[in-house]
Amino acid sequence: xxxxxxxxxxxxxxxxxxxxxxxxxxxxxxxxxxxxxxxxxxxxxxxxxxxxxxxxxxxxxxxxxxxxxxxxxxxxxxxxxxxxxxxxxxxxxxxxxxxxxxxxxxxxxxxxxxxxx
Numbered sequence: 171x172x173x174x175x176x177x178x179x180x181x182x183x184x185x186x187x188x189x190x191x192x193x194x195x196x197x198x199x200x201x202x203x204x205x206x207x208x209x210x211x212x213x214x215x216x217x218x219x220x221x222x223x224x225x226x227x228x229x230x231x232x233x234x235x236x237x238x239x240x241x242x243x244x245x246x247x248x249x250x251x252x253x254x255x256x257x258x259x260x261x262x263x264x265x266x267x268x269x270x271x272x273x274x275x276x277x278x279x280x281x282x283x284x285x286x287x
Contacts, residue, residue: 172198172234175219180228182214189214192228220245246275 175196182189189211196202206212217223219230221241230237232244261269263286271277 173231174198174233176229176231177215177219178229180215180218180230181226182211182218182223183226184214187211187214189218245273 173195175194177192177194180189180192187209192211192215204212204215214223218225219232219237221237224238232240233247235244237244267282271282
């Protein structure tokens with residue numbers, strides 16, 4: 171079975187905080203929960219997977235591709251929701267669409283409108 175996410179021996183540290191030797195896989199076709207207490211590294215791990223942070227060492231692949239080398243290709247294939255609102259509250263849906271749409275090669279206006287409704 172194919173791994174869609176794979177971390178091998180990933181390390182990241184910030185001052186007193188450290189992720190040490192994180193190795194994990196998420197199999198194709200599975201919904202996987204990532205749970206744990208506050209401050210244990212869940213958000214840091216997600217940011218590493220999304221290439222928003224760089225690991226100190228180790229490797230990360232998504233869809234069998236290196237997450238740095240193929241970042242745009244990978245991000246075109248996934249959906250990602252931050253844990254807090256990152257959009258400006260004063261923007262309309264149409265204005266937000268104009269910001270988001272260029273990020274996706276296969277943007278579907280009718281599907282977007284369906285979800286908005």
